[in-house]
Amino acid sequence: MLRFIARNLNNVYKFSELQKFGASFLGSGNAEYLENLFDQWYLDNKSVPATWDAYFRQVLETNNFDFTPEPQKGQAVSARLDGQSGLRKLLSDHFRVLLLINKYRHRGHEKSQVDPLDLEHIQQIGKVKGYTKLDYREFFAEEDLDREFYIHAVGSTGITKDKQMMKLRDLINYLEKAYCGKISYEYMHIQSNEERDWFRHQIEKYDEFMPSKEQKLKTFERLGQEHAFSTFLQKKFNTSKRFGIEGCDSMISGLQSLIDEAASAGAEHVVFGMAHRGRLNTLYNVFQKSAEEIMVEFQDLKSTFNEDIWGNSGDVKYHLGSVHNVLFGDKKLRLEMLPNPSHLETVDPCVYGKVRAIQDYFQDSKREKAFGVLIHGDAAVSGQGIVYEALQMADLEGYKSGGIIHVVSNNQIGFTTVPKDSRSGLYCTDIAHAIQAPVIHVNADEPELVDKVFKIATEYRYKFKRDIFIDLVGYRRYGHNEQDQPKFTQPIMYEKIDKTPPVFIKYSDKLIAQGIVTKEQVDTLMKTHEDNLELAYQKSRKMDYNLKDWQPVPWEMIKVPVLWGRIKDTGVPLNVLKTLGEKINKIPNEFHAHPQIRKFYEERLSWIQKDQPIDFATAEALAFGTLLHEGFNLRLSGEDVQRATFSHRHAVIHDQKDPNGQDYVPLHNAIPKGQEQRLSIYNSHLSEYGVLGFDYGYSITNPNTLVLWEAQFGDFANGAQIIIDNYIASAESKWDVDSGLVMLLPNGMDGQGPEHSSGRVERFLQLSDDDPAVFEKNLGVRLTRQMRNSNMQIVQCTTPANYFHALRRQLRRDFRKPLIAMTSKRLLRLQAAKSKLTELTTQFNQVYDEALPEFLVQPNQVKRVILCSGQIYYDLLKKREDLKQNNVAILRIEQLAPFPYEFLQKIIGKYNQAEFVWVQEEHMNYGPWAFVRPRIQSVLAKTTNISNSPIQYIGRRPSGSPATGFHQLHDKEIQTLLQKAFEI
Known part of the structure; x- marks a missing residue:
């Protein structure tokens, strides 16, 4: 049996964690080595390394056996344990128990109950090949269920630290609750022993999680506010897109729990990045943006935008950013939501950069004053490559920010595409393994557990300064937007959703059953929020949509340079x-x-x-x-x-x-x-x-x-x-x-x-x-x-x-x-x-006039003015010198945009007998030509006493490719265009 067990050790991290053995213990030796070592120890305990001696003694001592294999006592040991085979059986049992525990730690998440809809399709995709269900019969027989086994592991955390002996049945029940419930964990892929031990302690102490009445009421009130807001918007603006959060509502209370924890850890600034789904809900409930400001964005009211004023084109309401100073308890935090486009996940690296910049600004080398939260969609986090590009910054010296908390609002669908068509892996969060980030999966219909998970994630980020993922598994109550009909493509899924009460209703019923709140309190809470929202709506009907309502907080201070002259002077003494x-x-x-x-x-x-x-x-x-x-x-x-x-x-x-x-x-x-x-x-x-x-x-x-x-x-x-x-x-x-x-x-x-x-x-x-x-x-x-x-x-x-x-x-x-x-x-x-x-x-020159006027005829005798930009200037200069052609002036446009109209106009007026041509080294459909042509023509038209004939183009002909791959052809092309530039 020992040989069988040892052969199964190769895929195991570390069960008994005797401190001197390190991670290789029970995971690196082969069966023959273990058997030989045990036989050697049995005959003479001093013939093996002291750490192995300690291990064998620990197992036997805990089981109340005489473990000292001295010759004069050998007969006694043999009689009680049937000799050496008895010791083998004892150690084999211990190995098997640790293998079983470790399998739950590794793969318990695959058996978890994190899907509130219990959808079958999620069980049919992406399973690891050769997956074996967690079954004690892989290691034990049914008659072993009521036997006690030694499970202790020196230096470990969790159950293997706190317990010495345990019945197999009780152990299995314990592991099922810890690893296969409505929270599940992926953490055994992390190389750090310290991090794995920390997680093990959090997970295997699950029976210590007992939220207080105050905590439950706080969650109840937060969910109530969110439910009232979503319900109100759906009634008042049922023809508008708002990309509501319903189905993952508990994310709101979770985020607030996260900020509670962050505030107590010393955070002062939290930067959020998220797409459209749930954005308005987050701004209202977490950022405390006023309902009036949000509602005015829904309505086609008079705008204060002036189209004659530059910029200010605006954006849809679920793209806008926001900055608010918010009190959480007695701590003041600055919450910032970065604006973002509809291109999902593009905001990810921006959040990494923003957080790092804040830390650098405050010289926060411990990376504790500011951190980032990224809220992903399940289809986007597994489908968009930018997620990987951003994650790779997590531990790079020039880019790390001490850990981002990633929250996946997992609707189990991407628009109309189900998970089996949108990813190859088991989970949408599989990308986390690329940087050894832990993943916690949680059922979105369990708000108390959601709050717990968000707090754990924050604790982990602050303790280890590393990224962590929360996979909040829920659903999307409506279609991709509120006007979309999801039953066209997901009829079975939405039949279940229609029968699923909102999480606030479920939680309220639970608290009523526990005697924590009454039905009257629930109704009062809802009516209070509804009345406040109605009042906000009436106010919003009289408001203008003002830029200042969504404008981010101004820059802290632009330093006005005082050295060496006025602001416009860039020159240095x-x-x-x-x-x-x-x-x-x-x-x-x-x-x-x-x-x-x-x-x-x-x-x-x-x-x-x-x-x-x-x-x-x-x-x-x-x-x-x-x-x-x-x-x-x-x-x-x-x-x-x-x-x-x-x-x-x-x-x-x-x-x-x-x-x-x-x-x-x-x-x-x-x-x-x-x-x-x-x-x-x-x-x-x-x-x-x-x-x-x-x-x-x-x-x-x-x-x-x-x-x-x-x-x-x-x-x-x-x-x-x-x-x-x-x-x-x-x-x-x-x-x-x-x-x-x-x-x-x-x-x-x-x-x-x-x-x-x-x-x-x-x-x-x-x-x-x-x-x-x-x-x-x-x-x-x-x-x-x-x-x-x-x-x-x-x-x-x-x-x-x-x-x-x-x-x-x-x-x-x-x-x-x-x-x-x-x-x-x-x-x-x-x-x-x-x-x-x-x-x-001096200062920047937007346009350079002819650099060698002494080489040329008088400006009014110049026959051609070449306008160009970039390095082609030096080719033109050399060609003109080779040709000794003194009736062609060469002007350089250094700043292409914004176009230097007035600067160019001041220069070209003197060339009143010349034709004007544009020369570029790029192909006609590349380079500045399409941009400069109408602008140069405008300048020519507004400049008196010069030719207003259409400006000519000299350069490479149109091409689908930016450049040839043949150097000989490249040289021929450049010589041809240079020749044409001086053909008058």
Whole structure:
């Protein structure tokens, strides 16, 4: 028998947890080893390791046997236990008991009763192959049920710690209640012994859970308020979509219990992210948003929006965010619901970023003042890849936030799709195993247990600072929205739902039966809430839908820069540039830097000391350094950003000899000692969607932090298109949420093929809300506020100086806008693309006029004006020089959006005899052409004394692919367009 048991130990974690054995005990040895060890011990207990001796003695001592196998007592032992076989039987029984206990710990969840509808289909999908039902007969016979077995395990927690002997029947009943009831747990996949022991203690002490009368009344009142709210909205607005929470109503009391626990743990700020389902219910019941404000959003009343005012397009009521300061007990918490689009789960990384930014702002290294709660749908959490991308941040140094609490509002359906068609695994929460996050499944119709689970989850988050999942298994009382007919596709499911009373009714009946409340108290509670809601409704009929009702709390404070001139000035005095430049370009002699990196920094230092032109990398470092020097914070994030994809940044330098040595960050020299945390430069995991979402969430928190996300290549940014479309480009207009996020997108047709050539600037330009009519109609106020009244800025800087100013401009003003910077790869090392230090003392140039007027004829004799943007400028410049053609001027548009109408108009007026052409290196359907064409034409039309003929296009012909994969063809294409550019 022992041989049989031992052979079954391979799939077991750890039963007896003798402290000196560790996790390998009973799980790593083979049968023959155990038998030989036991035989050896039986003959001479001193011949085996002391820990094994202790184990064998422990088992026998607890069973009141003479366990000392000394020769003179051998006959006595043999007589009482039938010799060695008796000892084998005793140890075999212990092993089998521990195997049974462990199987419940591992797989009890598969037998649980967490589905309030008890749907059969949920039992038919995703079961693990070879699944054997939990059955004691796998290890014991029926006649063993009333035998007592030794179950104790030294160093363990739970039942194996608290009990020595137990009848098998009683043990099975205990395990069934602990692991197979209306709460079930997945925690044995966690590698940490401490975490598993903690969970085991929570689970196997279930008989200690006795909610007080006060706790039951609190749950009753919270469920009553939620039930009244949902019922009222369904009656008053039965033709409106509200995506109610009915069927998972207990989530509301659960969330309030979570916040109770968090407040007592020291939380001050809780950031929520959730989709539309139950959002209004959460805002009303948890955030305490007024019923009037919610109801006015349902009604087609007079709006205070003015379409002549920029932005303020608004959004549907179940997308809007909210911030409220709420009292829970005597603790004040700030609750924030991030706004989000209908794209499910996109808010996940934004919450991670927002929470981390708050923690960084308050220097909360323990990660206890702020934490996040993500509320998922069951179909979305298992179907959307962004969930995985966000989860991977959980324990990454640059992204972790000390644990997010994930709540799955599990309706057991996704619109019309049932679980067997929406996931391959057993549970919608299987993704949690990827980061060893525990999962607690709970029946949504058991509100007391729901409150308990939410408290356990909060305790776990605060104790271990790790993510945890709650799978709240319920249903959806109506269709996907309240106008949808679910019986078209789920007739059996909805027949059961129609017969299932709301959880508040069930719970009220339970408390009435327990004598805790009376029927009259229930009726009084409902009438009070209904009267209050009716009064709120009547008030809402007289209210306007005002932007301020859903506008998030303003930024804490935008730091107004006072150094070096007015807000608009991005230039820095030359002496400051030199002083800081020397500080941030020196590597200590004692630091073992790579020779090439040391040479790289020495060269940069030499440029600064000798007043020589600097490159893009040096200008960027000076922009970062001067902002840090002014007191701002800076975060740079993305794939390989510390070194940079093109090996030009080297912002974090690694010790070449000491593997445990500290990295050296030259930019720290721009910050006073002790404030190094104001600078963060982190390599991200291989994710665009998730990391850009994180950095967007980070950027909306503190306006005094320059947050930059850099793509490995600009081509890869489209993996994050949802964040770009639904947050960066539109959040301010929809939700009045500001962001100063910078996207650095390496871009340029350099012959590297279709996936390493284009940041797809045309897509960003299409998202720009720049309006040519503002210039055409000469709307002065709108024109002077052009930058402020735009959704984002898009630049292609051709000089290091302009790049320097573009970065500094992000913080050197009293508002924030996203910046999309198309950064050239080729210009990083092009000698012609350098700037004098004095150019960093001025300001950003939206348009560059002809750089070499002395080379050209007089402006009124110029025959052609080439307008371009980006690195193609240097190709055009060289071609003109080769041709010695002095009647063609080249102008550069550095800022594409908002379009620099007036700046361009001031420059082109002098070229009154010239034709105007647009030259780009991209294909015609790519690049800026479609965007700039009508805008340049508007400028030409409004500029006197110049030709107003249609601007011509010179560039590659249309193509489905951004670039050719053949370098020879690439060279031919570029030479062709350069030739055409100078054919007059």
